[in-house]
Amino acid sequence: MNFFRLVRLFLVSIALLAGANCSGASHSNGAGGAPDDDLSPADDDSSPDDDDDDDFVWSQMPGSFAALFAVWGSASSDVYAVGGATNNGNEQSAIVHFDGSRWIPIKSGEGPFYLTAISGTSAANVIAVGKGGQSAILRFDGAAWVNVSVADGLGFLQGVWAASEAEFFVVSYEKTDGIAGRFDGANWTIFEDNLPPLLFAVWGASPSDVFIGGYGISHFDGNVWTSAPGIDDTEMYCSFWGSSATDVFAVGNPGSPDAGPFTAPAYPSVIVHYDGQSWSEMRRNATDVLSGIWGTSPTDVFAVGGSEAAENIWQDTILHYDGSSWSVMDRGSFPVYLRNAWGSSPGDVFAVGYDANFAAGVILHYGPPE
Secondary structure (H helix, E strand, O other), X not given: OOHHHHHHHHHOOOOOOOOEEOOOOOOOOOOOOOOOOOOOOOOOOXXXXXXXXXXXXXXXXXXXXXXXXXXXXXXXXXEEEEEEEEEOOEEEEEEEEEOOXXXXXXXXXXXXXXXXXXXXXXXXXXEEEEEEOXXXXXXXXXXXXXXXXXXXXXXXEEEEEEOOOOOEEEEEOXXXXXEEEEEOOOOEEEEOOOOOOOOOEEEEEEOOEEEEEEEEXXXXXXXXXXXXXXXXXXXXXXXXXXXXXOEEEEEEEEOOHHHXXXXXXXXXXXXXXXXXXXXXXXXXXXXXXXXXXXXXXXOEEEEEEEEEEEOOEEEEEEEEEOOOOEEEEEEOOOOEEEEEEEEEEOOEEEEEEEEOOOOOEEEEEEEOOO
């Protein structure tokens, strides 16, 4: 089983999501002790007065969800997870919202489609994209989710990055040659030159400093796209996160666009880093498949995915970077494959994905034990 087989989960019939109740993350310092504000997983303060992340855990949030592919929020009490299901050949999108207390299903616009990525700039500007019987772009304006007109030819949208209240970038898995789009609030600009094949991810530090990933990485300077030097174009880069234009992380898995999107091997996974001048490899591993990366700072970064414990049996993988090295936070505690992560702080992180049979979605939370 390989990374690209996971994409075919849309062909599997899975149940629609239902509402779920859970407790939101909270943090308090030990009574009588000086506050300890270091919430990073690398913190090793074990004094009796410490009540931070030394005791933090990953736990599964209760509830019934469709397969979930992405998560984003504006605050700890305003988090969205998106995904979908294919039932009897019909795609059905799913959006669930966490208000700090419980996950609630949200009516998500006209179908049929499922949602693969989400990004935003505020509680009143959230963009979700996907593909089904039609390309799908939904925008939440603080009051309702509405359909955004999609440019012709974009097809299977796999990534989105909200650059401002009006502007966003999308990338498509539709064409082997690569296709991306930029919407300025009124008009579309379509890009097809100097792009990696089969695009999967997009992230930017500004509208004139944007990275996209597929089989390789390209950079947009506001005028033209250029291929990233030093990047192996047999790697499928599927997620970006950066703290600034000179501190950008990406995760990927190897393959070959010539072999087709569902046939390339998945191992080993790779994590690369951009320092403003060049990309360099940080970690390569023959066990994990990595699909998502997110962080709070250059010394607090999470990468998520999974590993195959046995045929058709997957277990979670969660890695953490402390500014010096990558370490395994969790591997195998949950029988799920994780696709994406987001958090409001180092001690309040969400990871979403689905079970090995694509029969249900899952939401994990990192924070104080319940």
